[in-house]
Amino acid sequence: MSDRTTGDRVDLGPADRFPPGQPHAVRAAGRDLLVVARGEEFFAIRDACPHQGARLSAGLVCGHVEDCLPGQEPTYTREGELVTCPWHGWKLDLRTGRSIIDPETVRVKRYPIQVEKGHLFVEMS
Ligand code: FES
Numbered sequence: 001m002s003d004r005t006t007g008d009r010v011d012l013g014p015a016d017r018f019p020p021g022q023p024h025a026v027r028a029a030g031r032d033l034l035v036v037a038r039g040e041e042f043f044a045i046r047d048a049c050p051h052q053g054a055r056l057s058a059g060l061v062c063g064h065v066e067d068c069l070p071g072q073e074p075t076y077t078r079e080g081e082l083v084t085c086p087w088h089g090w091k092l093d094l095r096t097g098r099s100i101i102d103p104e105t106v107r108v109k110r111y112p113i114q115v116e117k118g119h120l121f122v123e124m125s
Contacts, residue, residue, distance in 0.1 A: 008125035015120045018042070021080050025057035029124040033111060036061055036094050038080040043094035044111040044122050045083075050099065054087040056108075064091070064100065 010028040012035065018024050020037040025047060027033070032047040034056045047057050063079035082091050082100070091100040097110035112123040 008123055010122050010124055012120040012122060014118055015042070015115045016118070018120065021061050023057045023059060023061055023083060025055065026122075028122055031124065032057075033122065034083065034094075035113065035120070035122075036080070036083065038094075040115075042113045042115065042120060043081075044113040045092065045094060045097045046108040046111075048108065049085045049087065049090060049092075050106050050108055051085065051088060051090050054085050056083050056085060056092065058086040060084045060086075061094075062091070 012026055012028065018035055018037045020039060024035040025032065026035045033044050034047040036043045045056070047055055049056055060083065061080055062082050062084050063076050064082055066075040066077055068074050081094055083094055084091050092098065092108060093100065097108045099106040114121055
């Protein structure tokens with residue numbers, strides 16, 4: 001998908017071109033991004049896994065199974081807020097770009113993104 005750039009702000013086109021719950025590979029201002037819609041929310045992170053560089057846009061948008069004790073029913077939460085890398089399965093939080101395994105040091109850049117007048121804009125600064 002191409003973009004229209006004005007300064008650090010890039011118009012990615014009509015927001016309804018991004019069906020929710022699916023990974024979308026986007027090229028904006030010379031950088032590869034993963035864009036995901038979740039209802040009325042949108043997320044944008046760098047499209048490169050911090051482990052060995054796989055394209056996260058080839059991964060699965062998913063949720064998280066909370067830790068539980070033996071015999072307890074596992075709880076599935078945060079549907080549509082994480083992406084699983086297609087190569088080795090690391091999970092990244094789409095809201096923050098931080099990994100689940102080591103959120104302080106293993107992460108990717110997150111870009112602010114919002115809808116205005118039906119178009120999706122991402123801030124690249
Ligand atoms: S390249 Fe993503 S988990 Fe290994």
